[in-house]
Amino acid sequence: MTAFLEAANISKAFDGVQALDKVSVSIDAGEIHCLVGENGSGKSTLIKIIGGVLKPNTGQLRINGEIFSPARAIDSIRQGIQTIYQDLSLFPNLSVAENISLNQLIERGNRFVSKKNVIRTAEKALKEIGEELDLSEKVENLSMSKRQIVAISRALTQNARLIIMDEPTSAITKAEVDHLFSVIMRLQQKGIATLFVSHKLGEIFEIAENVTIIRDGSKVGDYPAGELDSDRLTYLMTGLKIESTVYERDQQKVAADKLLDIRNLSRSGHYENVNFSVRRGDILGVTGLIGSGRTELALSLFGLNKPDSGEIILDGKPVSINSADEAMKLGIGYLPEDRLLQGLYVEKPIGSNIVVTIVEKLLNRFRLISNKKWKNVESRWIDNLKIKTPSAAMPASSLSGGNQQRVVLAKWLATNLKLFILDGPTIGIDIASKNNIHEIIREFAREGVGIVMISDEIPEVRQQCNRILVMREGRIVAEIEDVPNTSESYIFEQCSQKES
Ligand SMILES: Nc1ncnc2c1ncn2[C@@H]1O[C@H](COP(=O)(O)OP(=O)(O)OP(=O)(O)O)[C@@H](O)[C@H]1O
Ligand SMILES: [Mg+2]
Numbered sequence: 001m002t003a004f005l006e007a008a009n010i011s012k013a014f015d016g017v018q019a020l021d022k023v024s025v026s027i028d029a030g031e032i033h034c035l036v037g038e039n040g041s042g043k044s045t046l047i048k049i050i051g052g053v054l055k056p057n058t059g060q061l062r063i064n065g066e067i068f069s070p071a072r073a074i075d076s077i078r079q080g081i082q083t084i085y086q087d088l089s090l091f092p093n094l095s096v097a098e099n100i101s102l103n104q105l106i107e108r109g110n111r112f113v114s115k116k117n118v119i120r121t122a123e124k125a126l127k128e129i130g131e132e133l134d135l136s137e138k139v140e141n142l143s144m145s146k147r148q149i150v151a152i153s154r155a156l157t158q159n160a161r162l163i164i165m166d167e168p169t170s171a172i173t174k175a176e177v178d179h180l181f182s183v184i185m186r187l188q189q190k191g192i193a194t195l196f197v198s199h200k201l202g203e204i205f206e207i208a209e210n211v212t213i214i215r216d217g218s219k220v221g222d223y224p225a226g227e228l229d230s231d232r233l234t235y236l237m238t239g240l241k242i243e244s245t246v247y248e249r250d251q252q253k254v255a256a257d258k259l260l261d262i263r264n265l266s267r268s269g270h271y272e273n274v275n276f277s278v279r280r281g282d283i284l285g286v287t288g289l290i291g292s293g294r295t296e297l298a299l300s301l302f303g304l305n306k307p308d309s310g311e312i313i314l315d316g317k318p319v320s321i322n323s324a325d326e327a328m329k330l331g332i333g334y335l336p337e338d339r340l341l342q343g344l345y346v347e348k349p350i351g352s353n354i355v356v357t358i359v360e361k362l363l364n365r366f367r368l369i370s371n372k373k374w375k376n377v378e379s380r381w382i383d384n385l386k387i388k389t390p391s392a393a394m395p396a397s398s399l400s401g402g403n404q405q406r407v408v409l410a411k412w413l414a415t416n417l418k419l420f421i422l423d424g425p426t427i428g429i430d431i432a433s434k435n436n437i438h439e440i441i442r443e444f445a446r447e448g449v450g451i452v453m454i455s456d457e458i459p460e461v462r463q464q465c466n467r468i469l470v471m472r473e474g475r476i477v478a479e480i481e482d483v484p485n486t487s488e489s490y491i492f493e494q495c496s497q498k499e500s
Contacts, residue, residue: 002065004029004193005050005081005162010059012045014398016390019045021217022059027162030191032184034198034208034225037237038430039402040388042217043197047164050195051083052076080161084168086401088151092140096133097122099150104157125153129186143290145176152183156192163187165196167401169203170428173289173456175496181207199402199430200457201230213237238432246484247442249281249466258313259450260301260419265310270296271474274310278419278450283441285465286454288495293474294454295337298421301452302334303327314419328357331418335409335425337454343408344396351378351392354410381410386436402429409437413444420444421452426460438464458488458495470494 003026012020020042027033035043048054050061052070061068063079070076076083090099101121105113122135131149139147148168155163169177184194184207198204204211205225213220213236220236228236235241260278265271271293278284286294299305301312303321311318314330321327327334336343345353355377378392385406389399396407405428412420425441426434441464445451455461461468462483470478470491478494480486 001028003027003062004031004064006060006062006065007046007050008060008062010046010049010056010061012042012049012054012056018217020049020056020214023214023217023219024059025212025219025222027193027195029161029193030188031193032188032207032209033193033195034204034211035195035214036198036204036211036233037214038216039406039428039433040400041214041237041430043214044166044400046214047083047166047195047197050076050081051164052081053083077158080159081164082155082158082160082162083164083166084148084151084155086166086168086170088147090139090147090150090154093138095136095138096142096150097135099139100125100153101157103154107158121157122153125156128156128190129153129183131183143172143176145172145179148172148180149183152187160192162193162195165194167197167199167428169198169200174458174492175289177203199428199434201233201431202459204233205230215239234431237430240432246462247283247445247464247466249279249283250446255280255448257316259315261311261313262301263311263313265297265300265307265312267296267300267305267307269474270300270305271471274476276469276476276479278452280448280450281445282467283445283451283453283465285461285468286452286471287456287458287461287468287491288471288477290456292471292495294471295423296474297471298334298423298452298454301327301419301421302332328415331416333357333412333415333417333420335412335420335422337423337427343411344404346397346404347395349393350382350387350389350396350399350407351375353396353407354378354381354392354414357411357415377414381414384413384440385410386433402433405429406433406437409440413440417444417449419450419452421454423454425453425455426457458491462486462488462491472497 005027008024009022010020011022023046037043045054049056052073052075068079097118101118104121105117119135126133129152133146133149139150152163168180187194208225211223211225211228215237256279258277259280262274262276265274274297288294296305300307303323303326312321319330355374382392387406388403396404426437429437441451453465466483468480468483468491469476472495
């Protein structure tokens with residue numbers, strides 16, 4: 001049987017970087033295939049080549065055995081290859097029905113696109129995957145997970161045979177991931193294949209039939225998922241054996257006094273009557289479903305979402321934090337959830353992105369930045385976080401997704417912080433680097449920084465945090481002190497229990 005899609009010996013170089021070196025992958029009709037590899041290993045590049053967005057330097061694509069050389073994305077789409085990028089390429093101000101239907105109607109050259117037609121097309125696509133959505137709702141009002149359903153439905157209107165998703169699960173909750181997987185399985189029953197990228201090993205074993213592993217732009221191999229387990233997969237991906245240990249706060253080394261004390265903090269519609277404290281050396285995990293108020297609370301501590309009432313006490317003194325500037329002056333740092341929009345100046349060099357938060361400190365007494373100091377900071381953090389780039393002068397946009405996340409992290413870590421709030425610090429980060437980042441966070445905690453780590457990944461909070469708060473509907477519903485003896489399933493139940 002010929003494969004639906006075959007990519008043979010694909011190579012691609014960007015100035016100075018060999019992103020892919022003779023990588024081959026083959027996908028059958030209806031197959032669920034996962035592409036894995038560390039940050040910067042070439043996954044997105046391969047996807048863009050299959051999707052017709054980038055041209056390979058050498059190598060060939062075949063569809064049902066026939067050579068195919070897409071010049072633009074539309075050429076791939078016409079062959080049934082639909083790529084859903086992380087931004088989903090939807091029109092936020094148009095309705096669900098319009099987003100699902102318009103591409104197809106325009107592509108068919110319909111000159112009169114009737115409302116009825118738009119609705120009918122959208123209904124049909126949603127029905128194919130057994131989904132229901134309010135067709136007249138604007139896409140900007142939908143959750144990430146519903147937007148994905150819109151993007152998948154849109155793909156179906158254009159006779160998709162293969163749907164490619166680049167890290168589809170990085171911005172959705174566990175329950176939404178399960179839902180997405182059930183949709184992928186319904187696609188499979190219709191003979192539609194899925195190729196997806198994920199850094200979460202559990203997910204790979206849950207759904208993928210076959211796994212292609214790439215490391216540094218070269219293929220390591222193709223494996224049936226059943227023949228792999230996490231240790232082996234990690235080893236094949238990184239060449240390393242990675243062991244993780246549970247974090248314990250060092251009672252002796254860090255003073256027991258409270259660094260941060262939050263009393264009865266409320267903000268209407270966001271969170272209510274929140275009480276907790278952070279000691280130096282704590283890594284406090286905050287978990288709960290998206291929309292549970294975690295991010296809103298974090299933003300309040302960083303001066304970006306003023307509480308209506310309650311107290312924030314830092315180092316024993318009540319403080320009022322009215323802007324990010326004030327928060328930074330108090331020694332509070334914040335790593336945002338949405339790294340691309342909030343944390344990074346993508347057009348600016350990687351080095352400037354790292355140095356931007358500490359520019360003040362690098363100014364010498366003539367208010368000039370010492371070039372040597374600047375270069376030192378840049379190179380130290382590029383080394384420390386193993387940011388994969390040939391030069392600090394390259395724009396941040398040239399980095400792979402996970403490496404961009406590291407730049408944002410480096411930029412904060414290079415300042416002197418008392419309290420560091422991290423919202424989803426390892427979303428989209430490969431397993432080896434995740435481990436590095438966790439180690440760096442621990443190092444800061446050991447030196448007395450108080451860490452607040454927001455994460456949906458329950459295994460992550462259980463392993464990395466010495467205390468955990470669970471938030472649900474704006475309230476703290478559980479406070480876990482004895483983390484090693486609390487099961488993941490208990491924490492998960494606390495997150496998702498419905499109020500009776
Ligand atoms: N437009 C570009 N200009 C220069 N280099 C690039 C460009 N796009 C990608 N690269 C480089 O190619 C390599 C592969 O990048 P790619 O985005 O494919 O990685 P990835 O496997 O998707 O990583 P991640 O898991 O972090 O998303 C990286 O070293 C990256 O810096
Ligand atoms: Mg990528």
